[in-house]
Amino acid sequence: MRDINQFTITEAVKQSFKTEEGSRLKFLLESFIEHLHDYTREVNLTHEEWMGILMFLYDCGKISTPERHEFILLSDVLGFSALVDMINTRGGATEGSNLGPFYLDDAPRFALGGDLGKGRDGAVLLVQGQVRDSLGNPIAGAVIDTWQADSAGTYPIQEQASGQDKFDLRGVFTTDADGKYWYTTVLPKPYTVPYDGPVGRLLRAGNRHAWRASHLHYIVRAQGYRAITTELFFENTDYIDNDAVFGVRRSLITKLEPVKKTDTLPPTDVAPNARCTFDFVLAPEG
Ligand SMILES: [Fe+2]
Secondary structure, three states: OOOOOOOOHHHHHHHHOOOOOOOHHHHHHHHHHHHHHHHHHHHOOOHHHHHHHHHHHHHHHHHOOOOOOHHHHHHHHOOHHHHHHHHOOOOOOOOOOOOOOOOOOOOOEOOOOOEOOOOOOOOEEEEEEEEEEOOOOEOOOOEEEEEEOOOOOOOHHHHHHHOOOOOOOEEEEEOOOOOEEEEEEEOOOOEEOOOOOHHHHHHHHOOOOOEEOOEEEEEEEOOOEOOEEEEEEEOOOOOOOOOOOOOOOHHHEEOOEEOOOOOOOOOOOOOOOEEEEOOEEEOEOO
Protein backbone atom coordinates (compact mmCIF):
# COMPACT_ATOMS: atom_id res chain seq x y z
CA MET A 1 0.00 0.00 0.00
CA ARG A 2 3.03 2.27 -0.22
CA ASP A 3 2.08 3.56 -3.63
CA ILE A 4 -1.27 4.72 -2.43
CA ASN A 5 -2.56 8.01 -3.83
CA GLN A 6 -5.79 9.97 -3.85
CA PHE A 7 -7.23 7.75 -6.57
CA THR A 8 -6.06 4.29 -5.47
CA ILE A 9 -6.97 4.84 -1.79
CA THR A 10 -10.66 4.14 -2.44
CA GLU A 11 -9.98 0.60 -3.65
CA ALA A 12 -7.44 0.06 -0.83
CA VAL A 13 -9.99 1.01 1.84
CA LYS A 14 -12.64 -1.23 0.25
CA GLN A 15 -10.18 -4.14 0.16
CA SER A 16 -9.23 -3.62 3.82
CA PHE A 17 -12.68 -4.82 4.92
CA LYS A 18 -12.91 -8.59 4.78
CA THR A 19 -16.68 -8.78 4.56
CA GLU A 20 -18.54 -11.76 3.20
CA GLU A 21 -18.56 -11.88 -0.59
CA GLY A 22 -21.97 -10.97 -1.98
CA SER A 23 -23.30 -9.80 1.39
CA ARG A 24 -25.48 -6.75 1.89
CA LEU A 25 -22.92 -5.38 4.38
CA LYS A 26 -20.18 -5.54 1.77
CA PHE A 27 -22.38 -3.77 -0.75
CA LEU A 28 -23.44 -1.00 1.67
CA LEU A 29 -19.93 -0.43 2.97
CA GLU A 30 -18.21 -0.33 -0.41
CA SER A 31 -20.77 1.99 -1.93
CA PHE A 32 -20.52 4.32 1.08
CA ILE A 33 -16.72 4.44 0.81
CA GLU A 34 -16.91 5.20 -2.91
CA HIS A 35 -19.40 8.03 -2.44
CA LEU A 36 -17.55 9.48 0.54
CA HIS A 37 -14.25 9.50 -1.35
CA ASP A 38 -15.86 10.86 -4.52
CA TYR A 39 -17.42 13.68 -2.52
CA THR A 40 -14.11 14.51 -0.84
CA ARG A 41 -12.25 14.64 -4.17
CA GLU A 42 -15.05 16.50 -5.92
CA VAL A 43 -15.26 19.37 -3.40
CA ASN A 44 -11.50 19.42 -2.67
CA LEU A 45 -12.24 19.25 1.03
CA THR A 46 -9.87 21.33 3.19
CA HIS A 47 -8.58 20.28 6.61
CA GLU A 48 -10.74 22.96 8.25
CA GLU A 49 -13.84 21.74 6.46
CA TRP A 50 -13.04 18.11 7.30
CA MET A 51 -12.66 18.96 10.99
CA GLY A 52 -15.82 21.10 10.80
CA ILE A 53 -17.82 18.09 9.63
CA LEU A 54 -16.36 15.86 12.35
CA MET A 55 -17.01 18.44 15.08
CA PHE A 56 -20.56 18.88 13.81
CA LEU A 57 -21.13 15.12 14.17
CA TYR A 58 -19.46 15.21 17.60
CA ASP A 59 -21.87 17.98 18.66
CA CYS A 60 -24.83 15.96 17.36
CA GLY A 61 -23.75 13.06 19.57
CA LYS A 62 -23.11 15.28 22.56
CA ILE A 63 -26.59 16.85 22.59
CA SER A 64 -28.40 13.54 21.97
CA THR A 65 -30.32 11.82 24.78
CA PRO A 66 -32.87 8.98 24.75
CA GLU A 67 -35.54 11.71 24.30
CA ARG A 68 -33.60 13.77 21.79
CA HIS A 69 -31.91 12.04 18.87
CA GLU A 70 -30.05 14.76 16.97
CA PHE A 71 -28.92 12.35 14.25
CA ILE A 72 -32.55 11.50 13.39
CA LEU A 73 -33.20 15.23 13.19
CA LEU A 74 -30.18 15.68 10.96
CA SER A 75 -31.43 12.88 8.73
CA ASP A 76 -34.87 14.54 8.65
CA VAL A 77 -33.72 18.04 7.65
CA LEU A 78 -31.45 16.61 4.96
CA GLY A 79 -34.36 14.72 3.40
CA PHE A 80 -32.52 11.46 4.14
CA SER A 81 -35.41 10.09 6.24
CA ALA A 82 -37.97 11.13 3.61
CA LEU A 83 -35.94 9.48 0.86
CA VAL A 84 -35.77 6.21 2.82
CA ASP A 85 -39.54 6.42 3.36
CA MET A 86 -40.13 7.02 -0.34
CA ILE A 87 -38.01 4.19 -1.66
CA ASN A 88 -39.55 1.77 0.84
CA THR A 89 -43.17 2.58 0.00
CA ARG A 90 -44.81 -0.35 -1.79
CA GLY A 91 -46.80 0.32 -4.93
CA GLY A 92 -50.48 0.70 -4.12
CA ALA A 93 -49.87 1.18 -0.38
CA THR A 94 -50.24 4.44 1.52
CA GLU A 95 -47.05 6.48 1.17
CA GLY A 96 -44.69 6.40 4.12
CA SER A 97 -43.59 9.50 6.02
CA ASN A 98 -41.46 10.45 9.02
CA LEU A 99 -41.53 8.41 12.20
CA GLY A 100 -40.13 11.44 14.04
CA PRO A 101 -38.49 11.28 17.45
CA PHE A 102 -41.56 10.91 19.70
CA TYR A 103 -42.92 7.41 19.04
CA LEU A 104 -43.48 5.27 22.15
CA ASP A 105 -44.27 1.57 22.33
CA ASP A 106 -47.22 0.51 24.46
CA ALA A 107 -49.50 3.49 23.90
CA PRO A 108 -52.87 3.01 25.66
CA ARG A 109 -55.58 1.10 23.79
CA PHE A 110 -58.90 2.80 23.09
CA ALA A 111 -62.25 1.52 21.86
CA LEU A 112 -63.41 2.96 18.52
CA GLY A 113 -64.96 6.37 19.13
CA GLY A 114 -62.64 7.03 22.07
CA ASP A 115 -61.13 10.45 22.69
CA LEU A 116 -57.40 11.20 22.93
CA GLY A 117 -57.98 14.87 23.75
CA LYS A 118 -59.08 14.47 27.39
CA GLY A 119 -60.54 17.96 27.47
CA ARG A 120 -57.43 19.73 26.21
CA ASP A 121 -57.69 23.14 24.56
CA GLY A 122 -58.36 23.14 20.84
CA ALA A 123 -60.86 22.05 18.23
CA VAL A 124 -62.21 18.51 18.76
CA LEU A 125 -61.34 16.63 15.59
CA LEU A 126 -63.04 13.45 14.43
CA VAL A 127 -60.62 11.31 12.43
CA GLN A 128 -62.24 8.48 10.54
CA GLY A 129 -61.58 6.14 7.67
CA GLN A 130 -60.91 2.61 6.65
CA VAL A 131 -57.92 0.30 6.39
CA ARG A 132 -57.92 -1.63 3.11
CA ASP A 133 -55.66 -3.87 1.11
CA SER A 134 -54.39 -2.79 -2.29
CA LEU A 135 -57.36 -4.51 -3.98
CA GLY A 136 -59.81 -2.46 -1.94
CA ASN A 137 -60.83 -5.18 0.52
CA PRO A 138 -61.40 -3.93 4.09
CA ILE A 139 -58.93 -5.21 6.70
CA ALA A 140 -60.69 -6.04 9.95
CA GLY A 141 -58.55 -6.09 13.10
CA ALA A 142 -55.88 -3.72 11.71
CA VAL A 143 -54.07 -1.88 14.49
CA ILE A 144 -53.75 1.89 14.20
CA ASP A 145 -51.13 3.39 16.49
CA THR A 146 -51.29 7.20 16.54
CA TRP A 147 -49.49 10.06 18.33
CA GLN A 148 -49.47 13.79 17.91
CA ALA A 149 -48.79 17.28 19.20
CA ASP A 150 -51.43 19.34 21.03
CA SER A 151 -53.11 22.57 19.95
CA ALA A 152 -49.99 24.49 21.00
CA GLY A 153 -47.71 22.29 18.89
CA THR A 154 -46.23 20.43 21.85
CA TYR A 155 -45.96 16.68 22.51
CA PRO A 156 -46.85 15.77 26.11
CA ILE A 157 -43.62 13.71 26.24
CA GLN A 158 -41.75 17.04 25.97
CA GLU A 159 -43.64 18.45 28.96
CA GLN A 160 -43.09 15.71 31.53
CA ALA A 161 -41.24 18.17 33.78
CA SER A 162 -44.47 20.17 34.08
CA GLY A 163 -46.44 17.06 35.02
CA GLN A 164 -47.76 15.86 31.65
CA ASP A 165 -48.16 12.14 31.04
CA LYS A 166 -45.92 11.01 28.18
CA PHE A 167 -48.68 8.67 26.98
CA ASP A 168 -51.17 11.52 26.50
CA LEU A 169 -52.27 12.28 22.94
CA ARG A 170 -51.38 8.82 21.76
CA GLY A 171 -53.46 5.71 21.42
CA VAL A 172 -54.02 2.40 19.70
CA PHE A 173 -57.28 1.56 17.89
CA THR A 174 -58.39 -1.64 16.16
CA THR A 175 -60.51 -1.53 13.01
CA ASP A 176 -63.99 -3.07 13.06
CA ALA A 177 -65.36 -5.84 10.82
CA ASP A 178 -65.57 -3.36 7.89
CA GLY A 179 -61.98 -2.19 8.38
CA LYS A 180 -63.28 1.12 9.75
CA TYR A 181 -61.75 3.26 12.47
CA TRP A 182 -62.81 6.51 14.10
CA TYR A 183 -61.81 8.53 17.14
CA THR A 184 -61.65 12.09 18.38
CA THR A 185 -58.64 14.15 19.40
CA VAL A 186 -57.51 17.77 19.43
CA LEU A 187 -56.46 19.41 16.20
CA PRO A 188 -52.64 19.62 16.36
CA LYS A 189 -50.78 22.79 15.50
CA PRO A 190 -47.43 23.24 13.72
CA TYR A 191 -44.27 23.10 15.78
CA THR A 192 -40.60 23.67 15.27
CA VAL A 193 -38.10 20.84 15.29
CA PRO A 194 -35.48 21.46 18.01
CA TYR A 195 -33.17 24.18 16.71
CA ASP A 196 -31.05 24.95 19.76
CA GLY A 197 -28.39 22.42 18.74
CA PRO A 198 -26.07 21.68 15.82
CA VAL A 199 -28.93 20.92 13.41
CA GLY A 200 -30.41 24.32 14.29
CA ARG A 201 -27.06 25.91 13.39
CA LEU A 202 -27.20 24.11 10.06
CA LEU A 203 -30.74 25.38 9.39
CA ARG A 204 -29.74 28.95 10.25
CA ALA A 205 -26.63 28.72 8.06
CA GLY A 206 -28.90 27.70 5.19
CA ASN A 207 -31.52 30.40 5.94
CA ARG A 208 -34.09 27.71 6.62
CA HIS A 209 -36.95 27.69 9.12
CA ALA A 210 -37.58 24.84 11.57
CA TRP A 211 -41.39 24.56 11.26
CA ARG A 212 -43.30 21.41 10.56
CA ALA A 213 -46.77 21.47 9.01
CA SER A 214 -49.32 20.22 11.57
CA HIS A 215 -49.78 16.47 11.35
CA LEU A 216 -50.92 13.26 12.97
CA HIS A 217 -48.48 10.35 13.18
CA TYR A 218 -49.48 6.76 12.41
CA ILE A 219 -48.13 3.25 12.35
CA VAL A 220 -50.70 0.87 10.85
CA ARG A 221 -50.22 -2.87 11.18
CA ALA A 222 -52.22 -5.93 10.19
CA GLN A 223 -51.46 -9.63 10.10
CA GLY A 224 -50.08 -10.65 6.71
CA TYR A 225 -49.46 -7.05 5.58
CA ARG A 226 -46.46 -4.82 5.57
CA ALA A 227 -46.76 -2.17 8.33
CA ILE A 228 -46.69 1.47 7.29
CA THR A 229 -45.33 4.45 9.18
CA THR A 230 -46.82 7.67 7.94
CA GLU A 231 -48.25 11.08 8.73
CA LEU A 232 -51.52 12.80 7.90
CA PHE A 233 -51.55 16.50 6.98
CA PHE A 234 -54.31 19.09 6.53
CA GLU A 235 -55.03 21.04 3.35
CA ASN A 236 -54.37 24.79 3.39
CA THR A 237 -52.52 24.82 6.70
CA ASP A 238 -49.23 26.57 7.46
CA TYR A 239 -45.97 25.04 6.18
CA ILE A 240 -47.79 22.46 4.05
CA ASP A 241 -45.59 23.52 1.12
CA ASN A 242 -42.31 23.85 3.00
CA ASP A 243 -42.29 21.34 5.84
CA ALA A 244 -38.86 21.43 7.51
CA VAL A 245 -38.38 17.66 7.24
CA PHE A 246 -39.95 17.05 3.81
CA GLY A 247 -42.68 14.85 5.29
CA VAL A 248 -45.63 16.13 3.24
CA ARG A 249 -46.86 14.12 0.24
CA ARG A 250 -49.88 15.09 -1.82
CA SER A 251 -51.53 11.73 -1.07
CA LEU A 252 -51.22 12.32 2.70
CA ILE A 253 -53.09 15.65 2.76
CA THR A 254 -56.66 15.50 4.01
CA LYS A 255 -59.38 18.11 4.11
CA LEU A 256 -60.53 19.56 7.42
CA GLU A 257 -64.25 20.15 7.47
CA PRO A 258 -66.46 21.71 10.12
CA VAL A 259 -69.04 19.34 11.56
CA LYS A 260 -72.56 20.28 10.49
CA LYS A 261 -75.76 19.32 12.28
CA THR A 262 -76.86 17.35 9.22
CA ASP A 263 -73.70 15.19 9.16
CA THR A 264 -74.11 11.53 9.97
CA LEU A 265 -71.22 10.70 12.25
CA PRO A 266 -70.08 7.51 13.96
CA PRO A 267 -70.65 7.35 17.72
CA THR A 268 -67.93 9.12 19.74
CA ASP A 269 -67.36 9.74 23.44
CA VAL A 270 -66.88 13.47 22.78
CA ALA A 271 -68.79 15.53 20.18
CA PRO A 272 -66.42 16.79 17.44
CA ASN A 273 -66.54 20.22 15.80
CA ALA A 274 -64.22 19.35 12.90
CA ARG A 275 -63.67 16.19 10.94
CA CYS A 276 -61.39 14.58 8.40
CA THR A 277 -61.34 11.26 6.60
CA PHE A 278 -58.35 9.19 5.60
CA ASP A 279 -58.13 5.61 4.34
CA PHE A 280 -54.95 3.58 4.84
CA VAL A 281 -53.95 1.02 2.23
CA LEU A 282 -51.62 -1.83 3.18
CA ALA A 283 -49.61 -3.99 0.78
CA PRO A 284 -49.11 -7.69 1.46
CA GLU A 285 -46.05 -8.78 3.41
CA GLY A 286 -43.02 -10.00 1.57
FE1 LIG B 1 -44.50 15.08 14.74
